[in-house]
Amino acid sequence: MTTLAIVNHCAPYAGQAGQESTDLALAAGSFGQQVSVFFVNDGVFQLIAQQTPEQLQRKHFTKSFGAFEFYDIEHIYVCRTSLEKRGLSVTELAVEVTVLDSTTFNHTLLQHQHIVNMT
Amino acid sequence: MTQFCIIITSSALDADGVYSAYRFAQAVIDKGHKINGVFFYQSGVTLANGYQTFLSDERDMHKLWSEFASQYDIPLQVCVTAANRRGLISEQDAAEQSEPNGFNLSPPFSSVGLGELMVLLEECDRSIQF
Numbered sequence: 123m124t125t126l127a128i129v130n131h132c133a134p135y136a137g138q139a140g141q142e143s144t145d146l147a148l149a150a151g152s153f154g155q156q157v158s159v160f161f162v163n164d165g166v167f168q169l170i171a172q173q174t175p176e177q178l179q180r181k182h183f184t185k186s187f188g189a190f191e192f193y194d195i196e197h198i199y200v201c202r203t204s205l206e207k208r209g210l211s212v213t214e215l216a217v218e219v220t221v222l223d224s225t226t227f228n229h230t231l232l233q234h235q236h237i238v239n240m241t
Numbered sequence: 242m243t244q245f246c247i248i249i250t251s252s253a254l255d256a257d258g259v260y261s262a263y264r265f266a267q268a269v270i271d272k273g274h275k276i277n278g279v280f281f282y283q284s285g286v287t288l289a290n291g292y293q294t295f296l297s298d299e300r301d302m303h304k305l306w307s308e309f310a311s312q313y314d315i316p317l318q319v320c321v322t323a324a325n326r327r328g329l330i331s332e333q334d335a336a337e338q339s340e341p342n343g344f345n346l347s348p349p350f351s352s353v354g355l356g357e358l359m360v361l362l363e364e365c366d367r368s369i370q371f
Contacts, residue, residue, distance in 0.1 A: 124359070142282065146282070149354070149356060153359040238250075
């Protein structure tokens with residue numbers, strides 16, 4: 123089985139990266155890949171529970187994060203430094219995540235056979 | 242021999258990814274390795290636009306990639322959803338949607354679903370993203 127890491131770097135409604143990252147994660151999960159989703163830098167904003175994208179006439183794609191477990195996407199990793207720099211706490215996030223320090227985050231990423239960065 | 246999958250997500254014109262990927266692909270072939278496919282996603286799909294027109298003394302990456310892929314029989318796969326969002330449409334989709342302006346996504350580029358990327362990733366030894 124292939125291990126795939128998808129790394130989110132962008133805020134949720136900055137362009138299409140967030141939407142297309144979620145599409146990729148769900149597709150990979152459906153095809154039986156072992157998928158981990160990573161959030162770093164502004165990518166951590168995608169995880170915030172309170173979002174009102176309707177005001178931007180955008181689709182609330184981050185709701186799909188709640189469905190990741192049904193697609194066998196078991197690991198959601200978040201960079202601790204990225205959260206702290208943006209004044210975010212884990213309690214503000216919509217789904218259960220694993221928070222890692224930068225070194226462990228990078229180390230975990232490198233355990234994957236394939237890495238796709240969504241920038 | 243190593244089998245590579247190339248993923249292109251950077252814009253065809255507003256970044257240098259498609260050219261770097263082209264040079265990389267040439268090196269892969271030169272060294273006796275194989276490319277099992279190139280997958281275009283995000284803004285990378287813009288390379289597949291057949292309506293791109295360049296001045297005669299300008300580099301045309303659509304043409305270069307098309308010729309290279311045909312020469313070495315490398316599949317050029319374009320994510321249909323990402324492509325449609327960016328104004329690229331295949332002949333079949335244009336016909337089904339009665340699109341009056343024709344189509345701009347044609348061979349050697351093929352319009353595929355994300356599942357095809359999963360197949361490429363499973364088959365290859367290494368993947369690289371530009």
